Amino acid sequence: MEKLHEKVAIVTGGGSGIGRAIAQRFAREGAYVVIAGRKEQPLQETAASDEKISYVVGDVTKTETIEEIINAVKEKYGRLDILVNNAGWCPVQPITEVTIEDYDQAFDLDVRAVVNLTIHALPLILQSKGTILNLSSTGATHPAANLSMYVGAKAAIENFTKSWAIELAPKGVRVNALAPGAIRTNIWNVTDLSPEAAKAHEDGIAAGIPMGRFGRPEEVANVALFLVSDEASYVSGAVYSITGG
Numbered sequence: 044m045e046k047l048h049e050k051v052a053i054v055t056g057g058g059s060g061i062g063r064a065i066a067q068r069f070a071r072e073g074a075y076v077v078i079a080g081r082k083e084q085p086l087q088e089t090a091a092s093d094e095k096i097s098y099v100v101g102d103v104t105k106t107e108t109i110e111e112i113i114n115a116v117k118e119k120y121g122r123l124d125i126l127v128n129n130a131g132w133c134p135v136q137p138i139t140e141v142t143i144e145d146y147d148q149a150f151d152l153d154v155r156a157v158v159n160l161t162i163h164a165l166p167l168i169l170q171s172k173g174t175i176l177n178l179s180s181t182g183a184t185h186p187a188a189n190l191s192m193y194v195g196a197k198a199a200i201e202n203f204t205k206s207w208a209i210e211l212a213p214k215g216v217r218v219n220a221l222a223p224g225a226i227r228t229n230i231w232n233v234t235d236l237s238p239e240a241a242k243a244h245e246d247g248i249a250a251g252i253p254m255g256r257f258g259r260p261e262e263v264a265n266v267a268l269f270l271v272s273d274e275a276s277y278v279s280g281a282v283y284s285i286t287g288g
């Protein structure tokens with residue numbers, strides 16, 4: 044039996060990395076999945092991998108895009124069971140170099156867009172007694188240097204997750220978060236380092252992981268599937284870390 048038979052899901056940032064793996068895993072379990080991102084080509088590639096996946100091109104920091112996603116779901120399926128707030132960005136700068144525009148850019152995507160999409164999706168999620176899954180990061184509770192805008196944003200996401208879980212539990216809606224450690228995706232490619240220096244940097248990070256390697260997006264998707272499925276029917280307000288130990 045498919046674990047998400049005929050469910051309808053939104054996964055932001057479904058054109059790459061963790062979002063793509065989640066969209067594909069959900070579709071394999073019977074869900075119809077609407078993904079969103081700014082670049083059409085990667086969204087098209089994800090959608091081409093499974094006929095249950097469709098996409099909306101747009102910037103989720105803009106309310107027009109959010110309305111477009113919700114309208115697409117309403118028109119196509121008339122219901123929504125699962126919202127995965129996955130799109131995110133991780134600026135790498137010491138606080139001595141951060142500008143208020145950098146802050147705005149990080150918080151607009153990593154926090155404001157999550158709140159905005161959740162507000163817009165909630166009427167449908169409440170109707171279906173559905174579930175919400177937010178992407179945090181292990182950095183929210185274990186901050187590292189040069190990531191303050193990112194880890195600050197993800198700390199907000201963890202508290203939103205827990206607050207919303209308390210408020211929505213009596214209405215039958217579960218809210219959880221994932222806190223991945225180092226997962227091999229494009230998010231690690233945004234760097235000014237030379238290829239050699241980037242490899243040395245990543246090898247250093249992998250050496251500090253008890254399992255000795257980065258995680259794969261599919262390993263995050265497996266936990267996402269559990270959390271949105273009925274198998275997790277008594278799990279809400281949880282933040283699951285996926286860190287290789």
Ligand SMILES: NC(=O)c1ccc[n+]([C@@H]2O[C@H](COP(=O)([O-])OP(=O)(O)OC[C@H]3O[C@@H](n4cnc5c(N)ncnc54)[C@H](OP(=O)(O)O)[C@@H]3O)[C@@H](O)[C@H]2O)c1
Pocket residue numbers: 055056057058059060061062079080081082083085101102103104128129130131132133152178179180181222223224225226227228229230231
């Ligand atoms: N990889 C890790 O090690 C790691 C660890 C902890 C947490 N996370 C979290 O996991 C989530 C997914 O990241 P990832 O690692 O899979 O990185 P990724 O491959 O870079 O994915 C980020 C996705 O977000 C989309 N996106 C970015 N800005 C957007 C915007 N303004 N509007 C719409 N979509 C936007 C991107 O598509 P477009 O560029 O086409 O818009 C992309 O598909 C993020 O929330 C990240 O913080 C990742």
